[in-house]
Amino acid sequence: MRIFLTGGAGYIGSHTLLEVLSHDHEVCVYDDFSNSAPEALARVSHLTNRSFDTVEGDILDRNGIKQALVDFRPDVVVHFAGKKAVGESMAEPLMYYRNNVDGTLSLLEGMNAAGCSRIVFSSSATVYGEPEYLPYDEAHPRAPTNPYGMTKYMVELILNDWCSANAQNTAVLLRYFNPVGAHDSGEIGEDPDDIPNNLMPFVSQVAVGRREKLQVFGDDYDTADGTGVRDYIHVVDLAKAHAAAIGYAETHYGCEAINVGAGQGSSVLEVVRAFEAASGQPVPYEVVARRSGDIAAFYADPAKAKNLLGWQTERGLADMCKSAWNWQRKNPQGYKG
Ligand code: NAD
Ligand code: UFG
Numbered sequence: 001m002r003i004f005l006t007g008g009a010g011y012i013g014s015h016t017l018l019e020v021l022s023h024d025h026e027v028c029v030y031d032d033f034s035n036s037a038p039e040a041l042a043r044v045s046h047l048t049n050r051s052f053d054t055v056e057g058d059i060l061d062r063n064g065i066k067q068a069l070v071d072f073r074p075d076v077v078v079h080f081a082g083k084k085a086v087g088e089s090m091a092e093p094l095m096y097y098r099n100n101v102d103g104t105l106s107l108l109e110g111m112n113a114a115g116c117s118r119i120v121f122s123s124s125a126t127v128y129g130e131p132e133y134l135p136y137d138e139a140h141p142r143a144p145t146n147p148y149g150m151t152k153y154m155v156e157l158i159l160n161d162w163c164s165a166n167a168q169n170t171a172v173l174l175r176y177f178n179p180v181g182a183h184d185s186g187e188i189g190e191d192p193d194d195i196p197n198n199l200m201p202f203v204s205q206v207a208v209g210r211r212e213k214l215q216v217f218g219d220d221y222d223t224a225d226g227t228g229v230r231d232y233i234h235v236v237d238l239a240k241a242h243a244a245a246i247g248y249a250e251t252h253y254g255c256e257a258i259n260v261g262a263g264q265g266s267s268v269l270e271v272v273r274a275f276e277a278a279s280g281q282p283v284p285y286e287v288v289a290r291r292s293g294d295i296a297a298f299y300a301d302p303a304k305a306k307n308l309l310g311w312q313t314e315r316g317l318a319d320m321c322k323s324a325w326n327w328q329r330k331n332p333q334g335y336k337g
Contacts, residue, residue: 002026003246004072004116006059006107007080009036011190012122012179012238014044016078018188019239020246021048028053028072030065031081035193037335043187059103066110076118076246077111079104082151085197086126086293089148100151101158108162118170118249119159120242125177125231125261125298127153135301138175138257145293156257163255170253172245177231177261177300179238181320182327189327190235191334199271200232200320204328207281214283216268218290221297227268229297231261234315234323244309261300262313271317278321279329 003020007013008029014036020027021044029041029052041054053072057064059081069077082100083089089096104121111119128136129143144150159171180200182189195211196202205211219226241260248256266274272283306312 001075001246001250002028002073004028004030004069004074004077005080006030006077007036007082007122008078009033009038009040010080012176012235013080014040014188015183015235015239016080016242017041017052018044018048018183019236019243021050021052023243025246026052028055028068028074030055030057030059030068032056032058035083037191039335040188047183047185047187059107060099062106062109065106066113069110069114069116073114074116076120076249077107077116078120078242078246079107080122082122084148086146086148087197089151090146093147096147096151100148101154104155104158108158117166117168120172120174120245120249121155121159123156123173123175123257124149124152125175125259125300127156127175128298130295131298134297135263135299136259137301138259138304160255163253167253170249171255172249173255173257174241174245174260175257176238177233177259179235180232181234181236181315181323183236184323184326186323186326186330189324189331191331199230199268200324203272203275203283204324206283207275207279207325208328208332210332212284214272214285215288216285217288217294219287220290223267223297225267225269228294229265229267229299231263231265231299232271232317232320233261233313234320236323237313237315241305241309241311244311248309256308258305258308259300259302260305261302263300263302265297265299266317271321274317275321275325278318279325
């Protein structure tokens, strides 16, 4: 098949690119490199010994994205491109709505023009908001608590309407939980530009000596050890979920939301201990106040992914930490050095 990846140079995109190339698909990556490096694409090409098309472009460029789609004529689009920092979205909501929502409209108009009727979309567990019950299943009410989460929810609604308007259209909404880790080669991984917002890259940078200590945001939650609990998923498992979703989109119509998680949670302190064991390095930490807007615990009911996609996670927390450490150790400054 011909697969078009928006944001394919990013963290999850580059791992999915590697996975789809190993399935012999023809691929075009469309990315403006606003939060990624062309080096990631070079490394994937080297690892797979495969070439693929790359278009440097912005999804907000309506003519540019349309032309790229018309030229490539994809069977399926996987749509990763978007901004993803919760705090930044609260400071600059309009930028988030413009990039994530308007950008998706340009993409869908381009797909219509190119005769492409299938999309796999990077949604997020953040669409659920404060849990009414756990684990979250896909029917859990959607109530995002920040502009970033709202953009994901709005795009889900748009894709639902796009599918309702044409019985040939297909949208698979993958609601990711907490992707972490890296490819086993240590050649590609998560490379935050600034101070990491998320736990695992922060822990990795402490272990490698780039930062002095981790701040644990609260140890007074109603969880076993008082720290926040999340459903961490290995990025390679997540990449395989995309390959399965592409296969599903090929043979089904309509709009389907699917959780992509392991179905169990780990606390912040469990992650710290697992990382110390995997790396052999100490991860000093201090407990500080809760981070505003954080939820105590959430994790997925992953049954639908198993039923519809035949997919489930294969890699546990130890593997996630080991691969994150391997990437960090080999690339202490990320793709820059
Ligand atoms: P990332 O920032 O590493 O990748 C996003 C890619 O999109 C980057 O390569 C960036 O350069 C590109 N991009 C951004 N805006 C663009 C634009 N206007 N035009 C063209 N390219 C653009 O992020 P990621 O972690 O790989 O996340 C991928 C997707 O998954 C995002 O949509 C994100 O919201 C979603 N998601 C991520 C997580 C997570 O924890 N990483 C969790 C849930 C959902
Ligand atoms: N945490 C710390 N210290 C840090 C960073 C995080 O203690 O320096 C804690 C948080 O309080 C939380 C846990 O580690 O308990 C995980 O935090 P992350 O920031 O790694 O992940 P979140 O679940 O808060 O958010 C992530 C993405 C969101 C996405 C959400 C659901 O950042 O974009 O998962 O998919 F919406």
